[in-house]
Amino acid sequence: MIFIVAEILNVGTEILLGNITNSNAAFLSQQLAGIGVSVFRHTSVGDNHKRLKCAIEHAFENADVVITTGGLGPTQDDITKSVAAEFFGLKLEMHEESRQRILERFAGRELPESVERNALVPQGAKVFPNENGSAPGICIESGGKILIMLPGPPHELQPLFLNYAAAFLREKTEGVFVSRTLKIIGIGETAVESQLRDLIDAQTNPTIAPYAKVGEVHIRITASAADETAAHTLLSPVADEIYRRLNPRIYGENEVSLAEVVLELLKTQNHTLAVAESCTGGLVSSDLISVPGSSVVFREGFVTYSNEAKTARLFVPESLLAAHGAVSAEVAAAMAEGAAKAANATVAISITGIAGPDGGTQEKPVGLVYVGLFVAGRGMLTEKFNFTGNRNEIRRRSAISALDLLRKKIDMDIG
């Protein structure tokens, strides 16, 4: 196998000012790992000629490939192309096809004076046409060095990488990296690590790496091999062993979201869903509706933050609220049952809790959350949590826990 080493070089003063979070570096790193390119450094510099040139020189001391992001626009701040041309001793020249493409993009609109500068390209460079903006991607290959320049906006950069740069780089490598990410809820990173300690300590190929997210832990298993089939053959036994140890806490793999898993589960069983939310305030409904096609399953959401709404919409008796308080297992149960009834759904989940920062008491502290699950013909279940974190972390953890309760318990006899 030939491994290629890459550096990602992000160009833009707005990155150094903290005005944008550098999501391009993470996107490119993930993609590069998948095609057998090993990323050894990320560097971000401002729109400064001298510093950018130093950074390119420094990068090629170790890297076979340098991928730049940003600085390809038409203004005088956008210097990536001219610095790169200087580094390779090339002149910039008008790329007629890119110029025509820009003129078409602006057909019928006033063409900003400077915009044709987007079509200037170092002589002899490969050009990756940009369907989503004016600046094309550019690739210079010279003297054993490869420099790929991509525009900064993610919706331009991502298709340019996926449609052009990836294929170009794939031809330069032999072998592949293949990853599987197992997604876990209901157990912390430290506990996951200690359950997998022997596997992690023994890792060579595949490698095993756990990562903590808000309310979740992801375990990424990565194998390198000559081809995808061989990589998957290496991955399978390790993944199987992790499933054996951590099931049923693993809800899915790779890009799948918990909301997608839950919707698919409900759809398969011909269920319909209602959601009753207090402290999460629409977060669970929004997670579900973010999935295309969710309308097949999702009946209705109730954001019943006030006691009045819980009573009016979900038939939660005032006496129950008075006796136990809105944040209680009893009210969580009544909310779920009421939501199913009101929306004429077969399944309902409910969330009631204290997200803070105010409203906590000794008896019911900030972070106390009850979630409820009602399944028609089966019964009712509630679960109690004590979450840590700020208001929105508590809300996020509550939303995840409610969806996960549904995922784990819908098939069980909970009557």
Add this chain to the structure above:
Amino acid sequence: MIFIVAEILNVGTEILLGNITNSNAAFLSQQLAGIGVSVFRHTSVGDNHKRLKCAIEHAFENADVVITTGGLGPTQDDITKSVAAEFFGLKLEMHEESRQRILERFAGRELPESVERNALVPQGAKVFPNENGSAPGICIESGGKILIMLPGPPHELQPLFLNYAAAFLREKTEGVFVSRTLKIIGIGETAVESQLRDLIDAQTNPTIAPYAKVGEVHIRITASAADETAAHTLLSPVADEIYRRLNPRIYGENEVSLAEVVLELLKTQNHTLAVAESCTGGLVSSDLISVPGSSVVFREGFVTYSNEAKTARLFVPESLLAAHGAVSAEVAAAMAEGAAKAANATVAISITGIAGPDGGTQEKPVGLVYVGLFVAGRGMLTEKFNFTGNRNEIRRRSAISALDLLRKKIDMDIG
């Protein structure tokens, strides 16, 4: 004024694999700009002794201050402290106060064997106590160089920076940078730039920089001066001129969110609010409830994705749905009016639209969204949008537009 130059050095193989997005670099950059520290580079390297040492050496070629993030944990992957100690020629020694703090954190729980390693600190270093984790922040000042090491998890890093590192650095600088960020909705970045072109071209101090966000544009004005008052004196006339040109599209400044502005406006006018959502599916309710204290104003949210729910909950006549379709100005109006009535609120907003990727037609394409505003005793208003972007960008733009319609029109005679 003495300006300090800093490099941010992120340590962690998970960054280079793209498993996490490096939000720490953006957070630290923003904070450093605010205290007169100029960031000239971000670098991310893996958990590799040699490369980290090279990166520290390379950073101090230009920087007075290097801030590292990550690699402070107790495992053998966590090498930042030992590499830093080696760079400065210092030994690691047990920091008793930090050790006690860790023992207290784990009181009653099993103490992982390695966790005491978190309390090892290069001799003579300043220690910043960590309230949210086991690894303290560490600051080494030696030979005109300052190295600040912070743990990687943002909820540990941020308070350590704000409570300790910022004060330490502020003493080293003279002069301040002060920024105001004006937040704008309803006009694109290009249009903002062209309306402010002369101001942007003439900028020296303060500087003016526009940034595009999903559905919003932010303009950051930054002045450097001897003290805060002097900086604000420089900022005011520029901000005033931008307000003159872009009002009423500027909804707020700095950290304030649109949801906070809307809630404050409603509270001041003693209004109560109901929200009826179709394609946004709880996003607007969730934005509002993410603000502490929102319960004073927020009555109830209705996630009425289906026609049945629109009729049952919001009294939208079936005949209206049949005549105009769910995505129409008429239904948006009926949803808002029905939500106010059902929740007994004085104000209601509604959203109905086609978020895609499916469900679009020639007549009603993906991205078509209607928002409605009802104000008791005043009347009803709807607005039509054609948004671009993927499903969740369309949902986000829809949510913002509904809140912004309320912000702009609640005071007007819309009857």
